[in-house]
Amino acid sequence: MSDAGDWCLIESDPGVFTELIKKFNVSGIQVEEVWSLDAQTLEELKHVPVYGLIFLFKWQGNKDSSGSHPDADLSIDDSVYFAKQAINNACATQAILSILLNCPSIDLGPDLQQFKDFTREFEPDDKGLAMTNSDLLRSVHNSFSRSDPFIMDPSELSSNEKEDIFHFISYVPIHGALYELDGLSNGPVNLGPCTEDDWLEKVRPVIQERMARYASAEIRFNLLALIKNREDVYKKRLESDISFEEREDLLHKIELENIKFKRYERENSLRKHNFIPFIYNIIRILAERGELDARIEHAKKEMAKRKK
Amino acid sequence: PEGGNQQQSDVNLIDVLTPSEISPLLSNPEVASGTLFPHLPSDINRTPEELREVIQSPQFAQALQSLSIALQSGQLGPLLTQLGLDPSAGSGVEAFLRAIQNQVSRQRRNNPE
Incomplete structure (x- = not known):
């Protein structure tokens, strides 16, 4: 390879x-x-x-x-x-x-x-x-x-x-x-x-x-x-002769699909994002508040725990 | 890998910036809107709730993880210079955090409020 x-x-x-x-x-x-x-x-x-x-x-x-x-x-x-x-x-x-x-x-x-x-x-x-x-x-x-x-x-x-x-x-x-x-x-x-x-x-x-x-x-x-694509499938079925209950069910499923696709979009945008400036600024805030040392000590302990 | 700067006892940013510890900071509107909102992806709403969700997301954890690995590998020279840090800050996660602490303290001394 x-x-x-x-x-x-x-x-x-x-x-x-x-x-x-x-x-x-x-x-x-x-x-x-x-x-x-x-x-x-x-x-x-x-x-x-x-x-x-x-x-x-x-x-x-x-x-x-x-x-x-x-x-x-x-x-x-x-x-x-x-x-x-x-x-x-x-x-x-x-x-x-x-x-x-x-x-x-x-x-x-x-x-x-x-x-x-x-x-x-x-x-x-x-x-x-x-x-x-x-x-x-x-x-x-x-x-x-x-x-x-x-x-x-x-x-x-x-x-x-x-x-x-x-x-x-x-x-x-x-x-x-x-x-x-x-x-x-x-x-x-x-x-x-x-x-x-x-x-x-x-x-x-x-x-x-x-x-x-x-x-x-x-x-x-x-x-x-x-x-x-589920939304396509559901929409197609909506065009056919179906009961009221089934129609409601399909509309609900389409709504869930829309929510899911919005979530995908959001996750993909976070995935592609360069977080370094964001991370740097959070660290600065901790430093300004005098809390950074304590966080470092905490992180060292966590690391030591993991090594055990 | 070789390179004498590989301290085995280095820290991971995931343990430094845990959601439970940093989310109280984010409720401060000044901190959130002034300092952090500008660094969110453009399609994320600028609200404290969204901010909290971002820091709890697996994608943020992934970013912390890969930055930690990159810092340990000591190959972030150009980035550190960009952030105004001494290149020696690239020799590990702890060195990076200490360099930011020093930078903040120095800036305070130079611009007392």
Whole structure:
């Protein structure tokens, strides 16, 4: 794997991913965190089409993630768009693209459509490189870097931090089969036939097995779903012949979506903000009030506690 | 990493600026509107409530964390000069805090009220 290039590290957060997709000029998509894969969650998700799931995790060291599908069919299927992960920091964007570029029902917008057409015949390695070399993808991705006036040189990080590897695995139904797309493996893994209706049930045991494995190894992970924009779905349903109660329910859900998107916007703006002048001024206030020494002593004690 | 200034016992800004300790300061309208509002993102409302939410946000904690790491790495020379601090303030979090304390005391001596 090559070095980080000039791709910043971004958070695997639903609000970040949702804005990222919007800035790729793809409309009508949002990303949500999925906390559990129980029957009730799946049932709810089925009503809003789910285009794909992203299992994202972070580990330390170079453990091998593959090997869980010894009998998997790794033969390259031309109908699947598969890219190898070329740069660690770019993995959020790659995870999203591996779903977007495999869903014919998503309107990709001019930029991604052009990218897909241009790279369609590339080998998986070259597709990954093309993603990391794309100015559009990189600039959108990097718009999430915090605007602190310093850039951490990865070589300055402690060895612990340097070895953190971010890794994603996407699950997508493509042409009647469920696929596992892992940017660090050699090709797409066909997990067997599925339909648009039953693919979530088919993927459930596969993801649950991973969740159990990583939870026991204390590896941090999260599961994100790329779904159709909920407000669009609800508004469409409002146009049909529905009961008063259902109408009220839909209006309430739309209201909740609006609140959520406002929160995303706010969090993203805080994420990108350069807080140094703000922090500096708070410290000055503490110093002016003669409270800074006490805070430093307090912080030293906290640090000592943590070392124990 | 090498570099003799890596004091293992350094402090973390997260422990210095805890929300519970700094939020009383923010209720002072003079402090809030005069000193801190100008440094909030432009789309955040300028109210004490919003200010309190900002300092409790994970994004603010993240900013404290990464500034602490950057200070420990000792590579913030240009920034420190910009803040009018001595470049030696970049050799750790505590050194940074002490330099701000010295700066405030010095400015007080020069401009007695």
